[in-house]
Amino acid sequence: MPGVWSELTGAVPPGVTEALELADGFDRALAHGLGRLGEEHVAALEALAAATAATPLGDRVAEAVTKVAAGAAAEEHLVALAGARTALFGAVHDALLARLDAVLGRTRAEWREPAAAGPYGSENLLAGLRSWLHELAVAGWRGVDHDLAAASSQVIEAMLAEPGLRRAAVLADGLAAELHAACGVLDRIPARRWADLWARALLLTHVGPDGRSPLAAEPAGTVSGRLLVLGVDVHEHPTAVQLQVHALLEAGDGPARLVRTAVGAMKVDTVVGPALWQLFDAHPVLLGALAGRLTLEVTDLPLLPGGDLVWHDDRARAGEPADPFVTARVGLAGATAPAVPPLERHPVRIAEPVLLEGYTAVTGEDDTLTFVLDGDDPDGALPVAVDRLPSCGPLTPKLVARSKACIGLLRWDAGRWSLQPLAVQVRAKGGVTATHTGDWAQGPTDPKAAKAAARHGNPVAVLRERAGRLLRR
Amino acid sequence: MIADSTAPEAWSSSSWERSSTARVVSPVRPRKLAKVPFVELAGGCLQGVVSSGSDESRVYVSSIAARTHAYSCSTNNNRWCGGLGGSPCKHLHALANEAVLQYGVDRVARYLRVEVDAEVSTGSDLIARMNGRPEQAQAETVFSRFLRHLAYLELPGTTAPLPEMHWFPATGAVG
Numbered sequence: 166m167p168g169v170w171s172e173l174t175g176a177v178p179p180g181v182t183e184a185l186e187l188a189d190g191f192d193r194a195l196a197h198g199l200g201r202l203g204e205e206h207v208a209a210l211e212a213l214a215a216a217t218a219a220t221p222l223g224d225r226v227a228e229a230v231t232k233v234a235a236g237a238a239a240e241e242h243l244v245a246l247a248g249a250r251t252a253l254f255g256a257v258h259d260a261l262l263a264r265l266d267a268v269l270g271r272t273r274a275e276w277r278e279p280a281a282a283g284p285y286g287s288e289n290l291l292a293g294l295r296s297w298l299h300e301l302a303v304a305g306w307r308g309v310d311h312d313l314a315a316a317s318s319q320v321i322e323a324m325l326a327e328p329g330l331r332r333a334a335v336l337a338d339g340l341a342a343e344l345h346a347a348c349g350v351l352d353r354i355p356a357r358r359w360a361d362l363w364a365r366a367l368l369l370t371h372v373g374p375d376g377r378s379p380l381a382a383e384p385a386g387t388v389s390g391r392l393l394v395l396g397v398d399v400h401e402h403p404t405a406v407q408l409q410v411h412a413l414l415e416a417g418d419g420p421a422r423l424v425r426t427a428v429g430a431m432k433v434d435t436v437v438g439p440a441l442w443q444l445f446d447a448h449p450v451l452l453g454a455l456a457g458r459l460t461l462e463v464t465d466l467p468l469l470p471g472g473d474l475v476w477h478d479d480r481a482r483a484g485e486p487a488d489p490f491v492t493a494r495v496g497l498a499g500a501t502a503p504a505v506p507p508l509e510r511h512p513v514r515i516a517e518p519v520l521l522e523g524y525t526a527v528t529g530e531d532d533t534l535t536f537v538l539d540g541d542d543p544d545g546a547l548p549v550a551v552d553r554l555p556s557c558g559p560l561t562p563k564l565v566a567r568s569k570a571c572i573g574l575l576r577w578d579a580g581r582w583s584l585q586p587l588a589v590q591v592r593a594k595g596g597v598t599a600t601h602t603g604d605w606a607q608g609p610t611d612p613k614a615a616k617a618a619a620r621h622g623n624p625v626a627v628l629r630e631r632a633g634r635l636l637r638r
Numbered sequence: 639m640i641a642d643s644t645a646p647e648a649w650s651s652s653s654w655e656r657s658s659t660a661r662v663v664s665p666v667r668p669r670k671l672a673k674v675p676f677v678e679l680a681g682g683c684l685q686g687v688v689s690s691g692s693d694e695s696r697v698y699v700s701s702i703a704a705r706t707h708a709y710s711c712s713t714n715n716n717r718w719c720g721g722l723g724g725s726p727c728k729h730l731h732a733l734a735n736e737a738v739l740q741y742g743v744d745r746v747a748r749y750l751r752v753e754v755d756a757e758v759s760t761g762s763d764l765i766a767r768m769n770g771r772p773e774q775a776q777a778e779t780v781f782s783r784f785l786r787h788l789a790y791l792e793l794p795g796t797t798a799p800l801p802e803m804h805w806f807p808a809t810g811a812v813g
Contacts, residue, residue: 185656189656311681322786322789325790325793326793328794328796331796331798331800332800332801332802335800335802335803336802336805339802339805339806342663343662343663345680346662346663347662350748351662353654353655354655355654355655355657355660355662356655356656357655357656357657357658357660358657358658358659358660358662358805361658361805362802362805365802365805369802398808399808400800400803400804400806400807400808401803401806401807401808401809402663402803402806403663404790405800405803405806407799407800407803409799409803425799427796427797427798427799427800427803428795428796428797429795429796429797429800429803430795430796431790431791431793431795432790432791433787433788433790433791434665434666435666435668435669435671435677435740436791437665437666437667437668437809438668440668444791444795445795447795469798469799471799471801473798473799475797475798476797477797509801511658512658513658513659513804513805514801514804516804550807552661552807553807553808554808555808555809556665556808556809557808578657578658578659579653579654579656579657579658579660580653580656581653585807617668620670621668621669621670622670622671622672624668624671625791627671627672627675628671628675628788628791629791631675631689631788632788632789632791632792634694634695635695635697635784635785635788636785636788636789636792
């Protein structure tokens, strides 16, 4: 399919650049501090209000901008601004994903409005988090000191204990850690990133009149069938880690469905590398399937409207061996992708599994890696996000550079597409060897890595032993 | 305070400011935790918790202040460490050495404001470049931060997706 990739990487869908410029204006105002806006910042907020004027948010955003410009920003006004910014990124997400689906020829399910999820959590704690986000916005990122960065720690600690608030707590904890680490040492501001985190956190504190969160949804039903794993994506910050497995679900007669299933754990910063897997010892069937490249037979797993299976290790059992490269070659093209929940639509969530073959891997001078996909067409080159290769697995930039086939996730950030590898095939003596991010799910299989892990001991066990001895239960 | 880079001209050459996944915190390096289970650079100090060599239910809370390099070591019950004479005890050396393994010598030296050269590679080397005095610090505060740290591992895991974790990609291979 010559020339196909250049359609994705060569041109930006209409409207995306303009939407992101509006967002940049807001992000600069937020970095400066909504409590002391200059003229150019007020103009940026007014442009945001003008852009959303024709939407259902229009009146509330216009009012919020007037109040913020007058130095009288209340929390409800900030929620309106966060909503407007979220709508911009939602539109960017939709344009990018539509382009991606067209290039891949991928069919995507229609969004169906789900039932609202059950009671969300303690209103007091949400109010506490909202109040911190308000203070941050007034001060601006450049006005954040150690005291303000740490001011949310008690609220976050209490939120972590409430399962219904885990999403908001994990996000706020990640943001607080970055603000804390950045105070006094950072000479530039990750303006889009922190505005993203701030806006999402603020929306997560929002509770509708029915006491429910618009970002939570009840499962659309349960499913049973066979899961064919494509690969595992690892997310981590100092105190949290999530494994997100991408797989094809064969259930019933219809085409296979692309699904995700995620397990998460709280951790501390010193638990890194292959030790991360030890945090997931409650999911032996899942880890065994990742390490052994096995299919999973699942029974009655809840399926959320966004295509996420809620994992229950006791409702799964490992089946036959299944090579993810075969799964991708045979099944990926015909599989149906899930719709994306409206309030989750943000380019950062785009993580679309693809199989790439027949590329030329080019290593740049500054150790960047690019897959050239469309012959000599410079637009048909896809940067490889080697910085996203997880430290808990065996994939390395060198291995990816030698690869002949790659299963990866298409990502979009900072104005460009990239490929995040989940698995590669490398030609070796006597055939082809495959390496997957999940290969070490039951411990490192490479003798060198196993030796290094043994040298560091078992950090999870050491800290749990300390906790058992010192935390008065 | 965080320096200002929000003037439009400062953005023109960089996509970092426009990245949703810009890296802000460097991941720490793996190290053996048995002897020094907790190390942090916080509140103007290198501080942490060192396991006692003789009594497994006792720990020492050790700290070195940035700039003044005043040092402190006591048990979690605030009993002054017997090893502290006119110089840092073995617990403080262990703390500094593990901090260097965890963060790298440059980051620790920068935080503590210690002048270093190519000769300095371990925490003990750093201590040799300091000229602080013993000064009792608040052991309870550090100890309670350690307990909070441990409490993270006691929290139940999740099986519902955490979509916000897409903002926190895995941190590339370290060490």
